[in-house]
Amino acid sequence: FELERLGVHESVEAVFPPSELADYLTDLPATVDVIGDDEIAARDAVVTLEYHPDCLECAWVHSIQSGVDRFPFDEFESNGVVLTNSTGIHGRSVGETVAGYLLSFSRRLHDLVANQTERRWERPAWDDGFTLPGKTACVVGTGTLGRGVAETLGGLGLEVRGVRRSDESVPGFDEIYTDDRLLEAIEGVEFVIVTVPLTEETHHRFDGEVFETMRDDAYFVNVARGPVVDEPALIDALESDSIAGAALDVFEEEPLPEESPLWGMDEVIVTPHCAAYTRDYFRDVGDIVRENVSRLGTGEAFHNRVV
Numbered sequence: 248f249e250l251e252r253l254g255v256h257e258s259v260e261a262v263f264p265p266s267e268l269a270d271y272l273t274d275l276p277a278t279v280d281v282i283g284d285d286e287i288a289a290r291d292a293v294v295t296l297e298y299h300p301d302c303l304e305c306a307w308v309h310s311i312q313s314g315v316d317r318f319p320f321d322e323f324e325s326n327g328v329v330l331t332n333s334t335g336i337h338g339r340s341v342g343e344t345v346a347g348y349l350l351s352f353s354r355r356l357h358d359l360v361a362n363q364t365e366r367r368w369e370r371p372a373w374d375d376g377f378t379l380p381g382k383t384a385c386v387v388g389t390g391t392l393g394r395g396v397a398e399t400l401g402g403l404g405l406e407v408r409g410v411r412r413s414d415e416s417v418p419g420f421d422e423i424y425t426d427d428r429l430l431e432a433i434e435g436v437e438f439v440i441v442t443v444p445l446t447e448e449t450h451h452r453f454d455g456e457v458f459e460t461m462r463d464d465a466y467f468v469n470v471a472r473g474p475v476v477d478e479p480a481l482i483d484a485l486e487s488d489s490i491a492g493a494a495l496d497v498f499e500e501e502p503l504p505e506e507s508p509l510w511g512m513d514e515v516i517v518t519p520h521c522a523a524y525t526r527d528y529f530r531d532v533g534d535i536v537r538e539n540v541s542r543l544g545t546g547e548a549f550h551n552r553v554v
């Protein structure tokens with residue numbers, strides 16, 4: 248197809264100002280502008296956060312997220328619309344967020360910040376704090392996110408196991424388990440970190456059996472997608488102290504409803520689906536878009552093509 252008009256959909260606002268990306272792409276051989284829902288159908292290509300049915304009128308849709316579970320692949324396929332995603336850019340940001348969660352648990356920073364909001368000078372119990380070297384993390388999903396997490400945690404002295412569907416080794420991981428050995432992989436580790444895409448296979452993969460298998464002093468971290476976790480089972484595990492705590496960036500329902508018990512638990516860190524946020528996000532997305540516009544010109548296959 249000919250790329251004449253590329254729209255940056257206003258939904259990207261949740262992550263960065265749409266105009267920043269439009270400005271960053273002014274050198275493209277196409278008109279680039281910020282658009283709302285009613286202008287999608289008139290564009291050849293759209294860069295977006297949200298799915299809108301008019302996307303099916305475009306020739307190419309680029310998701311600024313890596314997870315594209317909300318996009319109807321079959322309809323893209325049957326309408327001949329190309330779908331690309333932004334995998335490849337979130338490794339370091341999410342890796343550092345996960346390192347932050349772990350350091351908060353080990354150095355008790357979440358407790359201390361909670362005390363500060365009440366002007367309370369209170370030290371942790373003598374046996375609350377610990378350090379990370381020699382502890383083991385099991386990272387489930389060894390793609391961009393998993394590797395970024397493994398690299399960052401490896402630098403902090405943790406041993407890192409990975410879980411994926413194939414048994415091929417992955418840089419940054421000390422050991423790889425295939426996903427049929429998930430329970431074996433998480434048994435005995437201090438941290439379980441989820442970085443898998445949401446698919447039929449991974450939906451509610453982290454259930455009561457998983458939390459039962461984890462050590463009772465282990466922490467659970469989810470930076471992937473809410474529905475990979477059976478949330479009521481996680482809440483049960485936290486309430487019954489069958490695991491020590493959790494850091495959660497994603498939830499079955501977002502925003503996390505005010506009445507969720509997760510908000511009020513001492514050993515739970517809740518973040519609002521922002522593990523990958525960085526001021527460079529629009530540039531990283533823009534570079535993928537620019538690469539694909541150039542490939543479109545030379546007839547090469549799209550980078551990060553999903554459909």
Ligand code: NDP
Nearest residue numbers: 313314334388389390391392411412413426444470471523
């Ligand atoms: P990638 O496609 O790079 O990696 C996905 C990895 O998951 C692959 O290594 C794959 O390995 C593995 N995998 C797939 N299915 C299974 C399975 N059933 N069991 C175990 N491993 C599996 O994606 P990203 O790393 O970029 O992103 C992963 C997900 O994280 C996204 O889909 C998105 O939902 C979420 N995300 C969340 C963000 C946030 O802000 N919180 C930011 C970015 C992403 P193999 O093929 O060997 O199985």
